[in-house]
């Protein structure tokens with residue numbers, strides 16, 4: 251049985267669901283099909299973002315993978331009969347949408363696959379460009395909206411950001427949510443898929459993988475794909491001191507801490523840690539991140555994370571026991587709580603030390619408008 255998770259649930263709940271004693275890890279779905287409006291509802295305002303997305307693998311390859319010669323074998327391994335229908339495959343290679351009872355799959359991983367479903371009962375779509383209570387809902391063109399934004403009060407902006415985040419929008423400021431969301435697809439949490447030869451993104455690193463072909467930072471200047479989200483950088487939000495390097499450090503740490511939490515959750519549910527298995531993969535990830543934490547970063551504020559993982563070793567991770575489910579879920583929960591607190595302390599990335607090394611490599615070519 252594939253468990254599909256049909257509402258925006260915090261990852262703590264996900265940790266429990268993933269372990270529901272089915273013997274098979276589930277593909278984790280963080281976006282409810284009921285909330286998906288589709289990318290045409292984004293591109294009318296976000297023109298360059300759409301163009302950048304068009305040239306990305308999320309558009310060009312993710313869906314086509316389902317026509318790959320091996321797709322049939324992968325499907326068989328997890329009992330999927332309708333690869334392009336309401337299946338585990340389309341949770342990660344497409345965007346599932348359900349309006350009333352009509353189900354369809356949008357091809358590829360679209361805007362909402364990463365930023366969260368924008369519609370539904372309490373959707374964030376209209377909230378995210380409403381800059382005052384009295385704003386005319388008919389105003390829907392970008393220059394006019396950006397003009398209206400200039401008059402937004404600081405209190406309104408704060409309330410708007412919070413309302414969008416709690417409606418499930420993964421905003422640039424919510425680095426941990428963004429990271430967890432990427433990894434919900436890229437850390438392919440299914441032992442049987444991996445056994446059948448389905449790949450897992452072993453080299454996934456958030457700062458690197460979001461700065462190349464995925465990059466689309468056009469909000470304040472549609473002619474330049476900025477190295478950090480232009481809105482997050484602060485001019486319109488009255489924040490000072492934010493920098494591109496600070497952003498990269500923030501993404502790197504968010505990627506690692508999200509990875510640690512999800513890898514621990516997966517570790518609690520695997521049935522094997524033999525070479526090449528999912529258990530082996532997540533063990534390597536956990537140990538690598540532990541090394542970074544202990545040896546390189548020396549970050550004040552991360553002590554509770556280190557405390558939570560201090561007893562994990564190559565040997566303890568290797569042995570699969572009956573108690574693993576509970577043990578690792580507990581550690582993952584502690585890591586999640588400590589990470590959340592950490593990012594509340596370092597929202598800007600400005601006071602992160604140089605020990606958090608920035609890599610210059612990026613994954614793929616960033617799109618630049620001609």
Ligand code: HEC
Nearest residue numbers: 291292295361362365368378379390395421422423481482
């Ligand atoms: C009617 C125009 C309009 C539509 C439609 C629209 N947006 Fe936006 N979007 C804006 C404006 C204006 C801003 C700037 C808001 C701000 O300053 O916080 C924005 C900002 C954003 C941001 C940046 C938020 C941040 O944290 O800085 C994201 C992400 C985003 N939109 C995604 C989307 C997605 C995904 C869709 C489709 C589901 C969409 N938008 C549809 C106008 C629109």
Ligand code: HEC
Nearest residue numbers: 277315318321324325338339342435436438439449450451
């Ligand atoms: C949990 C998310 C997830 C699920 C479920 C999933 N995939 Fe994938 N799939 C991915 C990701 C991520 C990649 C790219 C991995 C990489 O190379 O970095 C991928 C890659 C692939 C590839 C490329 C293989 C290659 O050798 O280049 C094929 C084919 C594929 N998936 C088919 C399927 C089919 C068929 C299903 C359903 C039976 C499925 N996937 C289920 C996330 C998923």
Ligand code: HEC
Nearest residue numbers: 307311312341342343359363364431432435459460464613
């Ligand atoms: C809904 C699932 C899903 C989500 C969420 C997702 N991806 Fe992907 N991603 C895929 C799949 C599937 C592929 C494989 C396409 C292919 O074969 O190139 C892929 C490919 C990529 C590639 C190209 C990889 C390569 O080998 O060249 C990059 C880079 C990437 N993703 C980065 C990200 C980042 C960064 C995030 C989060 C901000 C993210 N992805 C979120 C499913 C997802």
Ligand code: HEC
Nearest residue numbers: 292296299300303360361364460467468469479480481482
């Ligand atoms: C693979 C995941 C992914 C997809 C797909 C995606 N985004 Fe994003 N988006 C991100 C990430 C990550 C950031 C923050 C980038 C950074 O830190 O450099 C971002 C930032 C943004 C911003 C803020 C840019 C700024 O200059 O402030 C907007 C607006 C946006 N996205 C809109 C969209 C729209 C519209 C689409 C669809 C056409 C889309 N995104 C598709 C992951 C994604």
